[in-house]
Amino acid sequence: MSNNNGNNNGNKDSNNTGSNIGGKGKMVTITIDDKKYEVPEGTRLLWAALENGVYIPHLCGIEEEEKPSAGCRLCFVEIEGFLNPTTSCTQPVKEGMIVRTRSKRIDRMVKNAFELLLSNHRLNCGKCAANGSCELQKIAKERGLKLRVSRMRKLDIEAPVDDSPENFSYDPAKCVLCGRCVWVDHNVAKVGAIGLVRRGMGRKVAAFGETTLAESNCTQCGECVQACPVGALAMKK
């Protein structure tokens, strides 16, 4: 169900009718990086692009969500007629829309946002469960960014790893706070065990009262692990 990395392969898992309200309604023609695409009207740009094999970096995006949080600040695009770059996850497609996924401004914004994300992300790819399937690695590769923090001070999150569930664990030091696990917990698994708590530096995914997951009402269904774009929620080996 996750959109981690399967979206470039075409329509295999992205025929979610939920987002394309009105089902097979009107198609509109949009131009992304000088190529024309036919996409269903009302789809949001990010998903329209991904479905057609155009990669736009994204972490927090959830196709079915009606009000995207647009928090990761990675999916910026330039749209003709718009003064400023726009987050493609919030922008519905319109007939004749002309989009550029790369520009000087966008590359700079994405680079900054990416480095900020890395600045408190424990980089230990060699030993990380998500090595190879990590969305951060993918973004770095696609956009030619380095998986290294050079312009900022690195911040190490000290919160302990919660390895209380039988099959998986949560490491706050690797969490990018995209909220996808919380979304699937609430909307797919319909459990309501985890949420984003506190704020600022202390923000993390936790259960009620910040107990361990095993002590909470978590059913350990593992949906959140599937949704995690990085290695924060990972299956135990």
Place this chain on the structure above:
Amino acid sequence: MELMEGELEQIQSAVGEVLEKFDADREQLLPILQAVQGRLGYLPREAMKMVAAAVEIPEVDVYSVGTFYNQFRLSPPGKNQIKVCMGTACHMTGGNIIMDSFERRLEIEEGETTKDREFSLERVACVGCCALAPVVLVNEEVEAKVRPTRVDGILLGLGKELPKKEARPEDKAQDSAVPRDVSTQEAGDAR
């Protein structure tokens, strides 16, 4: 935070009364939590669970809101409330060291309350007298230019017997030099 005797009943009746006044609607979550805190002085876990059940959202969502806003506190206010300023001037002059000292002495962390509910410790952002930095508000009284030694003085003045002295024998020799019966102000400064 462990509840005291009879407190659970008190929480239940207070939250029950609050919930009667509001629609059981997610949009009312903040006003409900504000009203609960207005009645109880803080948001006990039991209260958050009751609110979650009434509004029909997961408990963790209420917790999420409760931990996000600075306005809400999750531990009961202590009999003595200590607020350590972390504004720019206080931060630069070592406000975090003062906070550390309180945390060590009271054996709680910022935002928490001691088990006996005598002391609660929180951080505030600027109390408006930066020339006196670092500043601590002790029950709304300003303590100016606080040093870690003054922290002990403040706590002694509030009747804290610094029981950790017994718990930590290595401190004992040093601390016993301070006469217990001297007025606490002096005791703090003497060290």
